Amino acid sequence: MTDTLTAAAQRILELRTELDAHNYRYYVLDEPSIPDAEYDRLFRELQALEAEHPELVTPDSPTQRVGGEALSAFGEVRHEVPMLSLGNAFEEEDLRAFDRSVRNGLGLQGGDLFGGGVEVEYSCEPKLDGLAVSLLYRDGKLVRGATRGDGTTGEDISVNVRTIRNVPLKLQGSGWPDVLEVRGEVFMSRAGFERLNASQAEVGGKTFANPRNAAAGSLRQLDSKITASRPLEFCCYGLGQHSAEPAATQVGMLERLKTWGIPISQELKLAKGIEDCLAYYRDIGERRMGLAYDIDGVVFKVNNIEDQQQLGFRARTPHWAIAHKFPAMEELTELLDVEFQVGRTGAVTPVARLKPVKVAGVTVSNATLHNMDEVARLGVMIGDTVIIRRAGDVIPQVMQVVSERRPADARPVDVPQQCPVCGSAVERTQLIKRSKGRETVSEGAVYRCVGRLACAAQLKQAIIHFVSRRAMDIEGLGEKSVEQLVDEGLVGSPADLYTLQFEQIVGLEGFAEVSSRKLLEAIADSKRPTLARFIYALGIPDVGEETAKVLARSLGSLQRVTQALPEVLTYLPDVGLEVAHEIHSFFEDEHNQTVIQHLLERGLQLQDQGELGAEFAASTTLDGLLDKLNITSVAATGAKKVADETIKRLAASGEGKPEQAVRVQHVAELCKDWLSFSVLKGVNEKAKQALRDFFNDDGRFNKAKEIEQQLIDFGMHWSAEKKVLEGLPLAGQTWVLTGSLEVMSRDVAKDKLEALGAKVAGSVSAKTTCVVAGPGAGSKLAKATELNVPVLDEQAFIARLADYGISAE
Known part of the structure; x- marks a missing residue:
């Protein structure tokens, strides 16, 4: 044997061993360790070597079979017609070569300089990223389900496939063959995948890396009850054994199956010639992220069934079908290092520095690692090969x-003890979970630099946020300009922007005379922000644009926002106790107070300040306040019983209108009167004891009185005179905007919806009232369709606004 042949034989052996291992992990364990693109490269290398040295081809080569072995936990199923794989096209020329091969195989004219020759019809459908299965129907009834396995022998998953809701247990209509084996893909939609992972996380269960793994793991559960609880779907793409041919064409066959209740792809189309195929590929590629499910390419099949039979098969793939793959979304590369970035709130975040690799058509050299908990979950080390x-x-x-590719010199990822920017200490955050009567402290996933605005990174990010378009909207201050102003010592807080002089900035990089004057004009123009913009610009942790609007609309003035106690803030919609404490802590901080004071002293005049929001003012009751005091063992029903009894006793004493006159003090008197309080029905003994302990504790009792006094000061106490509430037509509704609107911008549309009382959210859920979809709408539109959420195009939306007297201008 020559040296060249020996080297080829050795490499072929290595590739077969590696591919067999990957096949086992992918098909048997459902735990792939490399992305599909890497597997395809290894497979193509093996194909090329075997083509050069056909004498080295053996029957057990991965190129001569499909998949892996069946799990011993399931019974085996022998496929009467082998479940083969598909050849792959990665470039346009690969697809054209496939078309030439088909035309040659059918003896069709190939074309010349004056024409393209006879065009072949192809069926086109997306290549779903799931698990291939076969469903066997006899006399129209489902009798067996099986996985592909190694293509010849699969696993009997009959009990599990019967739990998939869109798999018919009995075929509809009539005319189906006595024996009909349907083949297709079991998959999980993105929305279903998100719901599954969320529910798994809640109970501390295993979360899945992607929908494909989730689908495979769910379908191959030994306990079919688990499979039944998972959001699996089936989509048919072809047939195995069948006693009669349903139709003469691939598209006709699938359409016929659809009439019998078998789900097929809604994207199924017929293409006339290879140019139509390429157009379909490009169209699906553009819409890929807007589909409700993951796909990794497009499958093209010769449409005529007789032509398929004439073209026949290779060892593992048909001559009449091909999968045109999209650029890989996943790739292998080396983790060269992990660096730590410091954000606006001081969060020290790990960032992966990678050996550059092309992913989905874009060269990637950095990737997020989220936080140190994620680093620990992944078990990642510097030097690792990663996906x-x-x-x-x-x-x-x-x-x-x-x-398995970890090098011997791999190093662990360690959090720096000092901030990489300013040298201040880095501390792990603590999570404080507040519940009835107690606080639980645990370690958080985030590490923070304690340097705050003394840290240049935090200062720069805080100012970048402050001047951004949705905040103070100061045009001309991009990231580089802000970094330059901070580095030159001209800006040490957001308030310093309003003391900048022409002489200080002219001559800096990017600032000539005209641009300097324009910047100063933009800074001056920003001095009259709405209260909501100003609150958002301050960069309060966990306070986004929507929460800032709620704070401004409900509390009505900066003074009330800065003074509001956490328990009062929880009366705001969508503000929980944790966020309320973040807001309160921010405004209690002396440094933040100083910055706000300087901003106001330097000319900022907040607009839209006024009275307390009417709905917010009317939101308080005595029992509601008792519930918000978070007294151990006292639920909302118990608080209502205590409040009603307090009001009843006050009425008996003849002190005016008891509903308005009642105070926390009266509740305390009731609870301390043990003989009277002990006979109160509807409140258990544990809750009564907790109430008595609470009001006997001077610190907690005084805190309750402090909260009540703020309700009085704000004019939202139940004793205060209430305005007549005029309900807004879309109050309580949640809308979502997606795509690009043409008559108005999405910001304008959002303002109009909010003016009608709607909440405008960034994602679609089952609670979404309506979605407005413009051109280019993607995954949000797909999710709305999946959840049956009403969808309006822009013209219908404008008509709806007009119904409420709102102009589109």
Whole structure:
């Protein structure tokens, strides 16, 4: 044997061993350790070597079979017609070569300089990323389900496939063959995947890396009750054994199956010639992220069934079908280092520095690691080979470590003890969970630099946020300009922006005379922000644009916002106790108070300040306040009983209108009167004891009186005179905007919806009232369709606004 042949034989052996291992992990364990693109590269290398050295091809080569072995936990199923794989096209020329091969195989004219020759019809459908299965129907009834397995022998998953809701247990209509084996893909939609992972996380269960793994793991549960609880779906793409041909064409066959209740792809189309196929591929590629499910390419099949039979098969793939793959969303690369970035709130975040690799058509050299808990979950070390995923515009992220490729000199990822920017201490955050009568402290996932605005990174990010378009909207202050102003010592807090002089900035990089004057004009123009913009610009942790609007609309003035106690803030919609404490702590901080004072002293005049929001003012009751005091063992029903009894006793004493006159003091008197309080029905003994303990504790009793006094001061105590509430037509509704609107911007549309009382959310859920979808709408539109949420186009939306007297202008 020559040296060249020996080297080829050795490499072929290595590739077969590696591919067999990956097949086992992918098909048997459902735990793939490399992305599909890497597997395809290894497979193509093996194919090329075997093509060069056909004498080295053996029957057990991965190129001669499909998949892996059946799990011993399931019974085996022998496929009467083998479940083969598909050849892959990665480039346009690969697809054209496939078309030429088909035309040659059918003896069709190939075309010349004056024409393209006879065009072949192809069926086109997305290539779903799931698990291939077969469903066997006899006399129209489902009798067996099986996985593909190694293509010849699969696993009997009959009990599990019967739990998939869109798999018919009995075929509809009539005319189906006595024996009909339907083949297709079991998959999980993105929305279903998100719901599954959320529910798994809640109970501390295993979460899945992607929908494909989730679908495979769910379908192959030994306990079919678990499978039944998972959001699995089935989509048919072809047939196995069948006693009669349903139709003469691939598309006709699938359409016929659809009439019998078998689900097929809604994207199924017929293409006339290879140019139509390429157009379909490009169209689906553009809409890929807007589909409700993951796909990794497009499948093209010769449409005529007789032509398929004439073209026949290779060892593992048909000559009449091909999968045109999309650029891989996942790739392998090396983790060169982990650096730590400091954000606006001081969060010290690990960022992966990677050996550059092309993912989904874009070269990626950095990826997010989120936080140190994620680093620990992944088990990632510097020097590891990792799987990187990039989907659409989502920031690339490290998905998995290929542990078997870990080098001997791999190093652990350690959090720096000092901030990499300012040298201040880095501390792990604490999570404070507040519940009835107690606080539980645990370690958080985030590490923070304690340097605050003395840290240049935090200062820069805080000012970048402060001047951003949705905050103070100071045009001309981009990231580089802000960094320059901070580095030059001209800006040490947001308030310093309003003391900048022409002489200080002219001549800085990017600032000539005209641009300097324009910047100063933009800063001056920003001095009259709405209260909501100003609150958002301050960068309060956990306070986004929507919460800032709620604070401004409900409390009505900066003074009330800064003074509001956490328990009072929880009367706001969508503000829980944790966020309320963040807001209160921010305004209690002396440094923040100083910055706000300087901003106001330097000319900021907040607009839209006024009275307390009418709905907010009317939101308080005595029992509601008792419930918000978070007294151990006292639920809302118990608080209502105590409040009603207090009001009843006050009425008996003849002190005016008891509903308005009642105070926390009266509740305390009731609870301390043990003989009278002990006979109160509807409140258990544990709750009564907790109430008595609470009001006997001077500190907690005084806190309750402090909260009540603030309700009085704000004019929202139940004794205060209430305004007549005029309900807004869309109050309580949640709308979502997606795509690009043409008559008005999405910001304008959002303002109009909020003016009608609606909440405008950034994601679609079952609680969404309506979605407004413009051109280019993507995943949000797909999710709305899946959840049956009403959808309006822009013209219908404008007509709806007009119904409420709102102009589109």
